[in-house]
Amino acid sequence: MRAVCWYGKNDVRTEIVPDPQILNPHDAIVKITSTAICGSDLHLYNGYIPTMQQGDILGHEFMGEVVETGREVTQVQRGDRVVVPFTIACGHCFFCQRELWSLCDNSNPNAWMAEKLYGASPSGLFGYSHMLGGYAGGQAEYARVPFANVGPIKIPDSLADEQVLFLSDIFPTGYMAAEHCHIQPGDIVAVWGCGPVGQFAIKSAYLFGAERVIAIDRVRERLHMAQEHGGAQILNYDEVDVLEALKELTGGRGPDACIDAVGLEAHGTSVGALYDRAKTAMYLATDRPHVLRQAIQACRKGGTVSIPGVYGGFLDKVPFGAAFAKGLTFTMGQTHVHRYLRPLLARIERGDINPAFVITHRLSLEEAPQGYEMFKHKDKSCIKIVLKP
Amino acid sequence: METARALRRQHKTYDVTASGKEAQKINVGQMERVLCTVGGGALALYALNRLSRWHLGLALAGGALVYRGLTGHCPVYQTAGFTTVNPSQDAGLHLQKTITVYKPRDEVYQSWRHLENLPRLMPHLDSVQRLDNRRSHWVANGPFGINLVWDAEITEEQPPEFIAWRSLPGTNPRHEGMVRFRQALDGHGTEVQVSMIYRPPGGVAGAALARVLKTMAVHNMQEDLRRFKQMLEAGEVATGANQTYQRV
Numbered sequence: 001m002r003a004v005c006w007y008g009k010n011d012v013r014t015e016i017v018p019d020p021q022i023l024n025p026h027d028a029i030v031k032i033t034s035t036a037i038c039g040s041d042l043h044l045y046n047g048y049i050p051t052m053q054q055g056d057i058l059g060h061e062f063m064g065e066v067v068e069t070g071r072e073v074t075q076v077q078r079g080d081r082v083v084v085p086f087t088i089a090c091g092h093c094f095f096c097q098r099e100l101w102s103l104c105d106n107s108n109p110n111a112w113m114a115e116k117l118y119g120a121s122p123s124g125l126f127g128y129s130h131m132l133g134g135y136a137g138g139q140a141e142y143a144r145v146p147f148a149n150v151g152p153i154k155i156p157d158s159l160a161d162e163q164v165l166f167l168s169d170i171f172p173t174g175y176m177a178a179e180h181c182h183i184q185p186g187d188i189v190a191v192w193g194c195g196p197v198g199q200f201a202i203k204s205a206y207l208f209g210a211e212r213v214i215a216i217d218r219v220r221e222r223l224h225m226a227q228e229h230g231g232a233q234i235l236n237y238d239e240v241d242v243l244e245a246l247k248e249l250t251g252g253r254g255p256d257a258c259i260d261a262v263g264l265e266a267h268g269t270s271v272g273a274l275y276d277r278a279k280t281a282m283y284l285a286t287d288r289p290h291v292l293r294q295a296i297q298a299c300r301k302g303g304t305v306s307i308p309g310v311y312g313g314f315l316d317k318v319p320f321g322a323a324f325a326k327g328l329t330f331t332m333g334q335t336h337v338h339r340y341l342r343p344l345l346a347r348i349e350r351g352d353i354n355p356a357f358v359i360t361h362r363l364s365l366e367e368a369p370q371g372y373e374m375f376k377h378k379d380k381s382c383i384k385i386v387l388k389p
Numbered sequence: 390m391e392t393a394r395a396l397r398r399q400h401k402t403y404d405v406t407a408s409g410k411e412a413q414k415i416n417v418g419q420m421e422r423v424l425c426t427v428g429g430g431a432l433a434l435y436a437l438n439r440l441s442r443w444h445l446g447l448a449l450a451g452g453a454l455v456y457r458g459l460t461g462h463c464p465v466y467q468t469a470g471f472t473t474v475n476p477s478q479d480a481g482l483h484l485q486k487t488i489t490v491y492k493p494r495d496e497v498y499q500s501w502r503h504l505e506n507l508p509r510l511m512p513h514l515d516s517v518q519r520l521d522n523r524r525s526h527w528v529a530n531g532p533f534g535i536n537l538v539w540d541a542e543i544t545e546e547q548p549p550e551f552i553a554w555r556s557l558p559g560t561n562p563r564h565e566g567m568v569r570f571r572q573a574l575d576g577h578g579t580e581v582q583v584s585m586i587y588r589p590p591g592g593v594a595g596a597a598l599a600r601v602l603k604t605m606a607v608h609n610m611q612e613d614l615r616r617f618k619q620m621l622e623a624g625e626v627a628t629g630a631n632q633t634y635q636r637v
Contacts, residue, residue: 023628024625024626024627024628025624025625026623026624026625072624072625090619090622090623090627091623092491092622092623092624093491093622093623094489094491094574094577094578097491105491105618105619105622106618106619106622106623106627107623107627108627109626109627109628109629110629111615112608112611112612112615124627124629130629133627133629134629135629136629146627147623
């Protein structure tokens with residue numbers, strides 16, 4: 001089959017690779033009809049994630065038709081149309097039983113690697129380095145889906161692929177980030193990053209009853225989408241002092257909740273941001289917490305900083321004193337996708353939201369390498385690329 | 390009886406007193422201590438009678454040797470994980486790992502006790518053959534592709550709390566072990582704690598080699614426990630089995 005494979009920094013290639021096989025009794029094979037490139041795939045593309053090997057198949061947002069099932073699979077069968085969560089969960093461990101699906105104990109065959117770095121291993125992920133399982137990803141024609149009784153959700157024929165594809169990752173990610181803010185009536189939420197996750201965080205914040213959402217970015221098309229589709233008040237950090245503006249827009253209090261939908265590759269032009277760039281360029285630091293610093297500084301006393309943006313390693317110069325003095329609550333982590341599949345599918349069916357609004361480009365697998373470049377540089381107003389194998 | 394008691398004595402409890410007594414463990418053998426004290430003292434006396442930087446260095450070295458002899462503690466040995474105390478008795482390699490399985494204790498105990506099942510659960514075991522109620526024949530995948538073969542007997546067991554065993558004399562490497570099952574997570578889970586002592590052949594030299602292999606042995610034990618847990622909880626062992634290694 002054809003698949004998008006990682007070969008190094010700024011080097012992905014679409015190649016012919018062997019088809020996946022059923023390896024375990026709870027596996028299913030899915031023939032992929034739609035898949036996407038995620039912002040976190042760019043961390044792989046830019047060489048920030050360790051334990052990648054040449055030839056690794058990328059992609060963790062995918063859906064399609066079940067074509068084969070292992071002998072213990074009972075919840076799906078051949079012909080079913082499913083969306084697959086990007087986090088792999090066994091359903092039976094302590095964490096899965098508590099709906100902490102992205103912390104599954106049993107889905108990472110290379111758990112010892114993650115344990116060395118983190119103290120304990122999170123769940124395995126599709127297409128996201130050997131430390132997180134070494135699973136082949138979904139930017140391909142077929143994928144092997146472990147624990148098929150637990151993950152995949154069946155999709156009615158009445159919904160198009162593009163309406164439901166983002167249940168696999170980015171819609172639940174934005175939604176969980178907003179849910180964790182415990183939004184109260186009258187709350188003002190600030191969202192850093194107007195990429196696809198930020199867009200869903202903005203929409204979700206309003207679904208949870210936020211009075212106002214303030215969206216921060218510098219890319220015109222993304223700010224425009226946040227305003228037009230999301231209903232957010234927008235701030236361009238190239239043009240305004242974000243901390244000043246946030247104070248003014250919230251009556252001097254600061255936002256009640258701050259969502260960091262940017263993560264480790266934060267961009268900025270302040271002295272702090274340039275410091276971060278220098279450090280990561282010299283491999284003295286692994287992550288750039290520019291956005292996190294702003295979120296901490298801006299957040300109102302007793303507020304919440306909610307972090308869906310991916311961080312991988314170590315942060316430098318984080319104003320923890322400010323966080324302590326203001327009694328902030330931090331919430332973060334990979335999305336517990338399984339928790340949100342059914343409720344969010346119901347919202348889509350009811351017409352509360354059509355997630356397809358984030359899509360700006362549709363490409364073939366062969367065009368994926370150009371897609372990655374375009375997505376990385378935000379060329380051609382690129383916000384979200386869907387690939388059709 | 391003896392094994393269980395011995396293991397409980399040597400069991401690592403991670404109690405470190407406030408004064409950091411753990412750090413001052415005696416790791417220098419008796420004869421060596423005597424030689425250090427006497428030799429170090431002589432060296433120091435010799436050096437102190439002469440005035441020069443070189444002799445000052447010698448005096449310090451002598452002093453260090455005296456300290457080593459008197460306290461029985463050598464920081465260099467400690468860093469290397471080495472000890473010359475009672476080489477024949479304490480050359481044993483102690484391994485211990487704990488994992489929590491999210492199943493009730495009785496179930497976990499029974500899964501372990503059915504020894505013939507263990508190879509299915511633990512990839513480093515090749516086969517276990519039950520000889521009688523207490524004895525069994527084991528084949529494991531050792532380092533460097535060597536198969537390790539031994540007979541073992543259960544020396545003591547108390548369902549559902551622990552099983553203690555030892556390898557039978559005449560097989561190598563000699564080892565003893567104990568697995569303890571403790572209730573956890575409000576009765577929904579079980580802490581499985583495996584302690585083992587390997588007594589490799591070859592005296593002190595064998596022990597040194599064994600220490601080198603210790604990291605690998607501990608890693609293997611951890612991975613076997615992890616797979617045991619995966620089988621009991623999820624019904625299968627996770628595998629990524631990336632396809633990229635077989636290029637079309």
